[in-house]
Ligand SMILES: Nc1nc2c(c(=O)[nH]1)N[C@H]1C(S)=C(S)[C@@H](COP(=O)(O)OP(=O)(O)OC[C@H]3O[C@@H](n4cnc5c(=O)[nH]c(N)nc54)[C@H](O)[C@@H]3O)O[C@H]1N2
Ligand SMILES: Nc1nc2c(c(=O)[nH]1)N[C@H]1C(S)=C(S)[C@@H](COP(=O)(O)OP(=O)(O)OC[C@H]3O[C@@H](n4cnc5c(=O)[nH]c(N)nc54)[C@H](O)[C@@H]3O)O[C@H]1N2
Ligand code: SF4
């Protein structure tokens with residue numbers, strides 16, 4: 001990296017949709033330090049564990065730095081000419097619908113705008129869809145059904161102003177940690193504030209909840225239908241608001257009233273007392289925000305869930321006023337921006353509708369384009385089906401990893417393998433998707449690229465470059481624009497920089513916008529390059545004629561919906577359907593996220609800090625199910641569906657419900673032998689939004705019989721070709737690995753050396769405990785440890801954090817080496833246990849020690865150990881440890 005005087009740049013975190021402001025300082029000498037931006041309205045200086053560790057993820061290790069064609073390095077000209085000619089040829093021979101783009105909510109608005117323009121206006125097809133289909137499509141569809149537009153009415157401040165925050169299908173503590181912290185701070189200041197969590201799993205978010213409802217999978221529609229009926233039957237409707245600003249309440253109420261509390265209890269898995277408690281809380285708090293995320297969206301009834309929630313807010317007029325409203329929190333940093341520019345196959349640019357001929361005409365005139373897509377394009381699941389069917393001849397994937405993240409992922413992988421021409425633009429050289437690319441295009445990553453993103457509260461911020469472009473990497477918008485030019489549209493794609501793209505896009509939002517469209521950025525349509533560079537975060541709308549530049553940031557308090565009659569629509573949604581299990585697949589497989597990893601781990605897995613919290617893939621299992629199936633803590637389990645199977649670690653916990661499993665979506669073939677959970681997930685979609693039901697797949701569970709279990713730490717990247725199970729993770733001195741063997745090896749030495757990536761002949765220090773068959777092997781190089789392998793008939797019990805730390809200790813003293821094969825610290829070196837606080841490297845044993853020595857609160861533990869004093873993302877876990885150990889102490 002470049003040397004020079006230290007320089008601090010204001011930028012935006014590239015992970016979740018909270019959209020935190022970051023101060024990135026490039027120090028003299030090239031190191032990067034990361035801090036929360038105290039001036040950014042989304043986070044006011046806070047960051048979570050992922051944001052705090054950004055500095056550990058920007059090295060060039062594993063980056064794709066040069067274009068490649070057919071696996072060989074190529075010039076940009078060669079690669080781009082080939083992409084343009086392959087797309088043009090497919091279009092000429094098979095029509096515009098024979099090509100497709102599959103893009104991402106992690107693109108910047110400028111990237112997204114150019115991709116959408118090229119596909120919908122110049123190729124003339126709407127076959128551009130995005131991973132937001134897997135993420136926000138049901139919210140978009142629900143908003144459009146109710147409001148006539150994809151508008152998020154509220155702002156983050158509402159979460160702090162509310163008297164009641166209902167979180168449904170959202171693990172805010174881990175997935176939107178800074179919003180969670182904002183709510184926690186508001187509740188600490190105003191303890192009368194109430195929080196309800198609705199989730200089949202008692203996640204860490206429950207720590208903040210006054211009421212936790214362990215809803216049955218997909219019970220949400222029924223729960224909110226019951227709420228609507230309760231509100232109507234107990235005098236809580238805002239008759240004036242309903243009459244003035246909405247339509248269709250009678251039909252919605254008819255359906256809602258069709259169930260009584262007994263039906264609702266059966267459909268939601270909750271008891272009547274819990275339902276009544278929730279309904280009374282909701283009815284009694286005027287300032288109520290209902291926050292929802294993937295437990296709502298990723299369902300075969302996702303759009304209905306969204307409308308069931310919105311109906312309750314419309315019925316009470318609790319929308320668009322401070323502290324009130326339905327709030328869909330977006331997942332990716334620019335999920336919102338992508339929706340704005342029309343990145344979904346069924347949307348047009350700038351919140352215009354593809355089905356509307358006037359809108360199509362307007363967009364075409366604005367672009368002066370030869371064509372305009374005449375009908376919606378293929379949505380993600382159908383798009384990959386069309387690839388599999390041979391209908392798509394050329395596909396460009398940008399900033400997403402569908403071989404890991406799409407349902408029925410093996411079919412997606414097979415489709416890519418069979419597709420005649422696949423282009424992948426990514427920052428990494430090896431992903432499960434890019435291995436199927438004919439052309440690989442190296443993109444600029446976070447810290448290297450410039451543009452804008454829109455967060456969950458419609459706030460537009462600037463990610464800014466502070467690092468030089470590595471190798472030949474180029475911006476995603478530039479790649480798309482160059483192909484547009486090479487396909488014969490030189491003028492339309494002549495963008496000198498990101499600012500010029502933003503100007504055009506902002507002008508488009510204002511073009512013939514007489515107030516009938518919510519999205520209006522006319523106020524920045526003429527922004528010059530310098531002002532764009534300096535642009536401070538702001539919320540849309542920002543129309544040109546808005547003198548104050550701070551218009552009301554909430555929508556709909558006084559109606560003004562974007563439907564033809566300007567009235568909001570109640571949607572008469574019916575109760576949720578039950579998903580059928582079978583005798584063979586009797587578990588409900590739920591999937592989602594963990595605190596410290598991001599999606600397919602291409603960036604977060606680079607960080608040792610982020611890799612220690614949870615270092616291998618797992619399945620959460622209820623103790624009763626584990627007992628019935630003979631599964632013990634730390635065993636390996638096989639989770640299977642009709643489509644495939646995976647092998648992961650058993651995590652037995654009563655936070656899970658009986659009959660349900662939870663497996664994280666993160667582990668790919670790059671990090672584990674067989675943990676890609678989307679291979680199991682059926683491609684069932686919501687009929688309205690096309691969003692896949694990623695949280696509810698029928699699955700089976702069995703114990704995985706291993707002949708030996710193993711754990712290793714290694715300076716080199718470990719390799720376990722002959723292991724039945726493995727999962728690797730970075731640690732500060734190198735790597736750590738969990739593995740298991742189906743059968744014993746005849747010869748151990750070659751296996752150990754291969755696993756540690758060292759010469760087969762390297763001498764090993766070995767020890768076998770004859771009483772229990774535990775064997776331990778270590779290899780040294782001069783004064784330090786090269787690696788150690790622990791093998792056992794039972795899951796290995798060595799302290800992981802201690803063993804990983806040994807890669808950085810001095811082992812010049814031969815007599816100290818016994819500790820490695822003894823697998824335990826010397827008396828003067830306490831074992832931290834599993835790491836809870838990734839920022840300050842504090843383990844569970846440190847925390848228990850502090851509790852035993854008298855710390856009675858999270859703050860006291862923090863003072864004693866420094867756990868939770870940086871980003872605070874682990875505070876909920878500290879609380880759980882505290883609760884458990886205080887109870888024991890009290891007994
Ligand atoms: N650490 C971390 N943070 C992230 C991400 C990440 O990869 N890692 N990704 C970002 C992205 S793109 C997204 S979309 C968001 C997602 O953020 P969230 O939606 O909060 O995360 P998930 O873990 O996918 O799912 C949330 C919860 O839905 C619950 N759930 C499952 N089925 C149901 C149901 O039928 N009803 C209800 N009420 N709940 C149900 C699950 O048990 C789970 O706890 O996170 C963003 N933030
Ligand atoms: N089972 C299950 N499956 C799920 C989900 C679930 O909850 N359960 N959640 C779904 C959701 S909500 C989402 S959002 C998706 C996410 O799934 P993906 O989008 O597939 O996951 P990512 O790992 O974020 O993929 C981003 C890719 O872009 C690359 N990249 C990073 N920065 C850049 C850049 O600037 N330019 C380019 N060109 N590439 C870049 C990364 O290296 C990575 O390969 O997963 C979905 N799949
Ligand atoms: S909450 Fe964390 S991941 Fe999300 S934007 Fe803020 S720092 Fe980034």
Ligand SMILES: [Mo]
Nearest residue numbers: 134135331332
């Ligand atoms: Mo997402």
